Amino acid sequence: MTTILPLGLLDKAISSRVWILMKDDREFEGTLRGFDDFFNMVLENVIELDNGKKNKLEQILLNGTQICLIIPGGEIS
Amino acid sequence: MTTILPLGLLDKAISSRVWILMKDDREFEGTLRGFDDFFNMVLENVIELDNGKKNKLEQILLNGTQICLIIPGGEIS
Amino acid sequence: MTTILPLGLLDKAISSRVWILMKDDREFEGTLRGFDDFFNMVLENVIELDNGKKNKLEQILLNGTQICLIIPGGEIS
Amino acid sequence: MTTILPLGLLDKAISSRVWILMKDDREFEGTLRGFDDFFNMVLENVIELDNGKKNKLEQILLNGTQICLIIPGGEIS
Amino acid sequence: MTTILPLGLLDKAISSRVWILMKDDREFEGTLRGFDDFFNMVLENVIELDNGKKNKLEQILLNGTQICLIIPGGEIS
Amino acid sequence: MTTILPLGLLDKAISSRVWILMKDDREFEGTLRGFDDFFNMVLENVIELDNGKKNKLEQILLNGTQICLIIPGGEIS
Amino acid sequence: MTTILPLGLLDKAISSRVWILMKDDREFEGTLRGFDDFFNMVLENVIELDNGKKNKLEQILLNGTQICLIIPGGEIS
Numbered sequence: 086m087t088t089i090l091p092l093g094l095l096d097k098a099i100s101s102r103v104w105i106l107m108k109d110d111r112e113f114e115g116t117l118r119g120f121d122d123f124f125n126m127v128l129e130n131v132i133e134l135d136n137g138k139k140n141k142l143e144q145i146l147l148n149g150t151q152i153c154l155i156i157p158g159g160e161i162s
Numbered sequence: 163m164t165t166i167l168p169l170g171l172l173d174k175a176i177s178s179r180v181w182i183l184m185k186d187d188r189e190f191e192g193t194l195r196g197f198d199d200f201f202n203m204v205l206e207n208v209i210e211l212d213n214g215k216k217n218k219l220e221q222i223l224l225n226g227t228q229i230c231l232i233i234p235g236g237e238i239s
Numbered sequence: 240m241t242t243i244l245p246l247g248l249l250d251k252a253i254s255s256r257v258w259i260l261m262k263d264d265r266e267f268e269g270t271l272r273g274f275d276d277f278f279n280m281v282l283e284n285v286i287e288l289d290n291g292k293k294n295k296l297e298q299i300l301l302n303g304t305q306i307c308l309i310i311p312g313g314e315i316s
Numbered sequence: 317m318t319t320i321l322p323l324g325l326l327d328k329a330i331s332s333r334v335w336i337l338m339k340d341d342r343e344f345e346g347t348l349r350g351f352d353d354f355f356n357m358v359l360e361n362v363i364e365l366d367n368g369k370k371n372k373l374e375q376i377l378l379n380g381t382q383i384c385l386i387i388p389g390g391e392i393s
Numbered sequence: 394m395t396t397i398l399p400l401g402l403l404d405k406a407i408s409s410r411v412w413i414l415m416k417d418d419r420e421f422e423g424t425l426r427g428f429d430d431f432f433n434m435v436l437e438n439v440i441e442l443d444n445g446k447k448n449k450l451e452q453i454l455l456n457g458t459q460i461c462l463i464i465p466g467g468e469i470s
Numbered sequence: 471m472t473t474i475l476p477l478g479l480l481d482k483a484i485s486s487r488v489w490i491l492m493k494d495d496r497e498f499e500g501t502l503r504g505f506d507d508f509f510n511m512v513l514e515n516v517i518e519l520d521n522g523k524k525n526k527l528e529q530i531l532l533n534g535t536q537i538c539l540i541i542p543g544g545e546i547s
Numbered sequence: 548m549t550t551i552l553p554l555g556l557l558d559k560a561i562s563s564r565v566w567i568l569m570k571d572d573r574e575f576e577g578t579l580r581g582f583d584d585f586f587n588m589v590l591e592n593v594i595e596l597d598n599g600k601k602n603k604l605e606q607i608l609l610n611g612t613q614i615c616l617i618i619p620g621g622e623i624s
Contacts, residue, residue, distance in 0.1 A: 118163070143235065144234055153382050155377040158375075196245065272394070279399035322512055384536050385536075427550040429552060471580070539613075542605075
């Protein structure tokens with residue numbers, strides 16, 4: 086089993102769908118377009134799930150310090 | 163699909179409208195005039211949405227550590 | 240449109256009135272006399288708004304990590 | 317008794333099951349595929365326990381600053 | 394108007410009375426005897442105001458990360 | 471009286487029982503097998519006390535930023 | 548009046564009694580045996596005051612990030 090480093094996982098997820106859970110329980114699903122060493126992330130074609138409400142957003146930049154976890158390919162049910 | 167780095171997205175958004183959500187759920191929409199590596203941001207012609215109340219502000223400087231996410235072109239509905 | 244960097248905005252605001260919102264919702268309006276790279280700030284002729292109560296203070300030093308946003312020229316309504 | 321350094325423990329746990337408790341009481345059990353110096357972690361074949369509800373996830377990346385503790389070989393009861 | 398840098402203000406306040414508000418709303422008034430770059434502070438002949446109760450303390454060391462603001466010459470009313 | 475440095479205390483406590491209180495009031499008692507400069511800690515033969523419930527765990531890694539205090543030789547009463 | 552630097556105060560307090568207030572309002576009184584640059588502290592012959600309950604502890608190591616203030620010579624009333 087090869088090791089998968091955190092930034093390696095993100096690198097592989099570029100241009101694919103990811104699901105992100107924030108510290109305040111907000112959820113975002115979108116296409117990962119880029120990131121930096123601090124887990125700041127650029128998503129496109131985004132669905133935001135906030136208290137059960139779904140919003141569509143073209144492009145967003147997430148502050149890495151506020152991210153709890155990232156699921157490559159994950160979909161907001 | 164080219165990669166879009168976080169600071170790259172901000173660079174491209176200079177002089178255009180952005181929408182910003184703070185950790186305490188305050189929202190700001192304004193023209194991005196500048197930023198630094200810590201996501202501290204200068205906005206102009208700003209609309210602040212705070213508990214449903216809208217305020218107009220000429221220019222503000224946001225502390226990057228308090229920013230949750232940024233949406234280029236976003237508008238406060 | 241020229242870019243306005245965060246520290247540049249502060250530099251320009253030296254000796255003028257600024258309005259500052261803290262993370263705990265305290266508000267301060269005063270003349271900006273100085274700051275450092277960590278957004279620690281020295282204000283003079285200060286009005287503090289705390290839970291609707293106004294206090295006058297000659298000079299204060301604010302811990303930058305506790306600042307949420309700064310509005311040059313802003314006035315406590 | 318030899319000393320076991322934190323990163324040494326993680327190294328040894330690569331490719332084996334670990335159980336992780338987050339600061340917000342979420343629990344994850346999965347195969348550890350990789351990590352970095354900041355305790356950011358890649359898990360696969362993951363079971364998430366959130367408020368008593370179990371979810372199956374293929375692969376996740378956990379933000380190290382949000383991790384409280386890690387139990388090698390641990391299983392979500 | 395000359396600029397007053399944060400550490401400059403503290404320097405000038407050495408041996409004089411200062412009033413300090415902590416993040417948890419505790420207040421301290423005392424003679425500033427010293428500080429470091431992280432706003433850790435040594436006060437002497439201190440009055441502590443905690444939930445309306447006043448305590449007298451000879452000497453204290455305050456953790457700078459817990460300080461919200463400092464008022465030179467300030468007095469606990 | 472010789473000085474005991476924090477990391478010196480931990481060094482001396484290797485292979486002996488320690489009791490650890492976390493920021494969220496969880497308690498752990500176990501044999502200290504290793505640690506790093508950030509107070510991340512490896513414990514073995516662990517008893518966890520969580521809301522009065524005791525759990526036995528073979529080995530755990532604690533995130534140093536979540537530790538409040540450590541008591542060498544301490545026992546969970 | 549000579550300046551007393553924070554680490555200087557701690558240095559002088561080695562081998563003497565100190566009283567420490569933590570961010571979560573726990574109080575500790577003990578003999579200071581050592582500290583490091585991050586305010587991590589080793590105390591001996593310790594009295595812990597937690598919600599009015601007093602506990603005696605031989606030796607403890609306190610995480611500096613959780614300390615609010617230190618009072619040399621202070622006694623838990």
